[in-house]
Amino acid sequence: MTKNIYWTLSANVKDKKIDxxxxxxxxxxxxxxxxxxxxxxxFWFSEDEKKLYVFERYANCESxxxxxxxxxxxxxxxxxxxxxxxxxxxGDVTVPVKAVFDKMNASYVNFFKGYTA
Numbered sequence: 001m002t003k004n005i006y007w008t009l010s011a012n013v014k015d016k017k018i019d020x021x022x023x024x025x026x027x028x029x030x031x032x033x034x035x036x037x038x039x040x041x042x043f044w045f046s047e048d049e050k051k052l053y054v055f056e057r058y059a060n061c062e063s064x065x066x067x068x069x070x071x072x073x074x075x076x077x078x079x080x081x082x083x084x085x086x087x088x089x090x091g092d093v094t095v096p097v098k099a100v101f102d103k104m105n106a107s108y109v110n111f112f113k114g115y116t117a
Contacts, residue, residue, distance in 0.1 A: 004116075006056065039057040065100075086106070093108060
């Protein structure tokens with residue numbers, strides 16, 4: 001069983017916000033590279049750059065919460081650039097983690113079985 005917490009999200013990029021969004025993502029990426037327990041922090045765009053896809057993975061719930069504290073002041077800039085689709089949280093999350101993501105209408109799924117190489 002893994003203690004990792006993952007999430008995937010997608011979002012529509014608002015009109016004329018792609019350049020601002022790319023600059024924002026570059027800055028927040030720099031900021032998160034020092035976070036202990038941040039295992040993946042990846043951004044992907046559709047070919048037409050109208051859709052953003054994000055994959056994040058954290059070692060455990062505490063590292064997930066540390067990340068949220070680290071970027072919380074930056075989130076209004078993110079939401080200014082995108083219209084968020086529903087978020088899917090993978091992992092056995094704690095009540096404090098759910099409290100954060102419930103505000104974004106997240107869905108939660110629990111680990112069944114598998115492995116990570």
